[in-house]
Amino acid sequence: MSEFTQLDTHQVDTAQVNAVSREIKSKQRFSNPLLRMLISAAVIIGLWQAVVVIFEMPSFILPSPFDVFERLIERHQVLLKHSWVTAQEIILGLLFGLTMGLFFALQMLLFKPVKRWLLPLLIASQAIPVFAIAPVLMLWLGYGISSKIVMAALIIFFPITTCCYDGLRNTPVGYLDLAKTMGATKWQMLRHIQFPAALPALASGIRVAVVIAPIGAVAGEWVGSSEGLGYLMLQANARMMIDEMFAALFILSALSITLYFVADKLLKKLIPWQT
Amino acid sequence: MDRSIISSVATLMSANTPLMSVNRQPVPALKSAVSIDIAGGYLRYHDSAEATIAGLNIRIPAGAWTCILGRSGCGKSSLLRYLANLLEDKVDWAGAVNTQPAFDSKDQIAYMAQQDLLMPWLSALDNVMLSTKFGVAASSTKKTHLLFDKAHALLQKVGLGDKANYLPQQLSGGMRQRVALARTLMQDKPIVLMDEPFSALDAVTRYRLQNLAYQLLQDKTVVLITHDPQEAIRLASRLYIMQGRPAYAESLSVPASVTPRNFDAECAELQQTIMDRLEQDYE
Numbered sequence: 001m002s003e004f005t006q007l008d009t010h011q012v013d014t015a016q017v018n019a020v021s022r023e024i025k026s027k028q029r030f031s032n033p034l035l036r037m038l039i040s041a042a043v044i045i046g047l048w049q050a051v052v053v054i055f056e057m058p059s060f061i062l063p064s065p066f067d068v069f070e071r072l073i074e075r076h077q078v079l080l081k082h083s084w085v086t087a088q089e090i091i092l093g094l095l096f097g098l099t100m101g102l103f104f105a106l107q108m109l110l111f112k113p114v115k116r117w118l119l120p121l122l123i124a125s126q127a128i129p130v131f132a133i134a135p136v137l138m139l140w141l142g143y144g145i146s147s148k149i150v151m152a153a154l155i156i157f158f159p160i161t162t163c164c165y166d167g168l169r170n171t172p173v174g175y176l177d178l179a180k181t182m183g184a185t186k187w188q189m190l191r192h193i194q195f196p197a198a199l200p201a202l203a204s205g206i207r208v209a210v211v212i213a214p215i216g217a218v219a220g221e222w223v224g225s226s227e228g229l230g231y232l233m234l235q236a237n238a239r240m241m242i243d244e245m246f247a248a249l250f251i252l253s254a255l256s257i258t259l260y261f262v263a264d265k266l267l268k269k270l271i272p273w274q275t
Numbered sequence: 276m277d278r279s280i281i282s283s284v285a286t287l288m289s290a291n292t293p294l295m296s297v298n299r300q301p302v303p304a305l306k307s308a309v310s311i312d313i314a315g316g317y318l319r320y321h322d323s324a325e326a327t328i329a330g331l332n333i334r335i336p337a338g339a340w341t342c343i344l345g346r347s348g349c350g351k352s353s354l355l356r357y358l359a360n361l362l363e364d365k366v367d368w369a370g371a372v373n374t375q376p377a378f379d380s381k382d383q384i385a386y387m388a389q390q391d392l393l394m395p396w397l398s399a400l401d402n403v404m405l406s407t408k409f410g411v412a413a414s415s416t417k418k419t420h421l422l423f424d425k426a427h428a429l430l431q432k433v434g435l436g437d438k439a440n441y442l443p444q445q446l447s448g449g450m451r452q453r454v455a456l457a458r459t460l461m462q463d464k465p466i467v468l469m470d471e472p473f474s475a476l477d478a479v480t481r482y483r484l485q486n487l488a489y490q491l492l493q494d495k496t497v498v499l500i501t502h503d504p505q506e507a508i509r510l511a512s513r514l515y516i517m518q519g520r521p522a523y524a525e526s527l528s529v530p531a532s533v534t535p536r537n538f539d540a541e542c543a544e545l546q547q548t549i550m551d552r553l554e555q556d557y558e
Contacts, residue, residue: 174392181359181386182462183410192408196396273395273444 063243068250071243079232083251086229089145089217090259093152094209100153101160101205108161109168109194122161130155130216134223148220148228155216156209160202167201168194200274203267210263214256229255308338309374309383309465309496311358316370317521318353318362327353329521331370334513340489340497340534342507343524344549345517346556351500354517355468358498359386385464389471391451393443399454400426400439406462429457432491449480456488467492469499473506485510489535504549508542509535516549518556525552 045065051057052064059067072079104122108115130151141147171194179193221230229248236244268274316331327350335341345351356362358372374383393402403426407419430436433453435446443451452472459467472488473481489510501507507514512534515524527549530541 172392174388174390175394177356177359177361178386178388178392178405179409180361181384182406183382185409188409192405193394196394199396271396273442 060240060242063246067243068246071241072247072250075244075247079229079247079251082227082229082232082248083255085145085227086214086217086221086252087255089148089220089228090152090213090255092145093149093217094156094213096149097153097156097209097213098160098206101157102164102202104157104161105164105168106190108165110190122158125154126158131219131223134220137220138224143224143226148217148225151220152213152216156213159208159212160205163205163208164198164202167198170201171197199271203271203274206263206267207260210260211256214252214259218252308494309376310337311335311466311496311498312371312373312375314371314373316354316372317368318350318357319367320353321365321367326521327366328523330523331517333515333524334526335496335498336513337375337496338494339512340492340499340510341513341515342499342501342511343515343517344501344504344507344553345522346553347502349517349520349556350522351517352470355386355470355498355500359384359468361386383464384466384468385459385462387455387459387467387469387472389474391443391448391455393451393454393458395443398440398442399435399446400430402443402454403429403457403461405458426457426461429460430454432460433457433487449476449484452476452484453487456484456491460491464495466496466498469497471501471503472499474501474503481506486535504546504553505538507549508545509538516552518552 048062048065052062104118108118133154134147134151137147137150141150175193175197176189179189184193217228218230218233221228222234225231229252233245233248236242236248311333312335313331313333316328316333317326318328318331319326331354333341333343343351343354353362353366357366357368362368393399394405397405400423404422407422427436427439430439433456435450435453435457438446438450443454446454452475455472469488473484476484485506499507499510508529511529514527514529516527517524527545530536530539530545532539532541536542
């Protein structure tokens with residue numbers, strides 16, 4: 001009896017070992033991130049096409065991926081023009097929001113009263129949905145690109161500020177002690193110790209910001225604009241050109257994903273010590 | 276790279292031979308060496324009702340190693356941090372701290388902690404040069420070249436000349452603490468306060484680093500806080516044990532042999548005495 005059980009466990013063990021080694025092998029095979037992304041894209045497009053075929057979706061509800069692709073090529077000039085506008089809004093919004101976030105985080109660190117007064121305001125500002133401010137921004141800044149830049153900046157301002165502030169505040173005590181025994185002034189401490197030590201935290205704030213900044217830009221375009229991918233989507237929707245809407249959507253996601261990967265690569269290169 | 280370390284260790288290990296000790300007797304110019312005298316030291320944290328240290332008398336001779344032993348949490352680190360001016364607004368202090376010659380202790384102290392505290396964003400060389408970025412006389416462009424050479428020379432001294440451009444996370448624990456030692460030397464202060472800097476290292480690495488530090492810090496007044504009796508016995512010219520609550524310090528006599536000592540029967544006996552003393556404090 002006992003021999004039998006032993007044999008049994010032994011078999012299980014080999015099976016497990018085989019499974020693990022298979023897993024490792026498959027992991028190695030798909031180690032290239034680009035390859036993995038292509039495979040996921042292919043699977044999603046396949047499912048999409050399957051849904052269209054199986055449920056006989058009318059093209060004004062869910063166009064087939066091939067229709068969308070066709071439209072993408074056919075209208076590439078228009079799409080490109082509007083993508084450029086949206087990309088500008090996102091990038092400038094990111095830069096603007098980043099600058100403001102850094103500035104406020106530094107102010108809160110350096111001046112205690114600023115922190116006491118500003119932090120509640122900052123949190124309150126997050127309670128108001130950015131979408132609700134959008135019409136006001138249109139009114140003040142016009143239908144052009146600037147209101148969208150401010151929207152994108154507003155939406156990333158909070159994560160950037162809090163991440164940067166947390167990073168600045170949580171410098172390892174040992175670093176500060178060491179700099180203090182070396183006679184560092186407040187400014188030198190900030191410049192040579194606290195700021196570099198906060199960079200990994202700031203980097204995670206930037207990663208979040210890069211993903212959500214497009215939301216601000218597109219929402220701004222929806223509320224009122226005459227160009228940009230958000231504008232194009234609304235127009236296409238009104239004219240029942242659903243395939244064009246999906247083409248715009250496709251470009252928007254491609255834009256966001258590219259932006260994220262570029263930012264990620266860049267941050268890893270600039271801050272090689274982050275964990 | 277390791278050859279220089281090994282040879283320096285070998286030199287130090289043979290340091291107990293009479294020839295070497297004769298060689299060592301003429302102490303290098305003591306113009307910078309400083310002694311510290313603490314009398315009736317009393318230290319209490321603002322947020323605590325009880326004093327951490329009371330009735331503390333310690334004499335720290337110039338240009339030698341003073342080791343302070345004690346169990347963890349006995350207040351030895353607090354004492355060191357107070358001397359390093361890191362507790363200015365956190366504690367009440369009473370008692371006299373006299374230095375000979377008199378000076379403003381702020382500018383005369385280098386501090387080495389248990390963690391190597393290397394900045395992960397700076398290369399080994401830049402970490403060594405960290406202190407040059409601070410203070411009123413933060414490096415003017417004219418002097419940077421000289422400082423750079425000095426830092427390089429120090430890295431070579433600790434056996435890491437070829438690792439100057441490595442980031443700290445690419446170095447082993449022993450190497451990192453050697454960079455920290457070079458950084459301390461770069462500051463070139465007469466007093467070096469050490470808070471268990473070797474305690475996180477394995478036995479052999481620790482042994483080698485003790486020897487290296489001893490060799491390189493010869494003309495300095497060193498205060499080493501440790502909970503390792505062996506370390507204290509090997510290095511101490513003067514040995515104190517801190518115990519009680521609030522803590523006071525008691526002087527123990529050390530063997531007459533030249534530091535860093537090879538462990539002999541006398542050392543073993545002293546270690547037993549220390550262990551007995553320390554054990555009392557745990558009850």
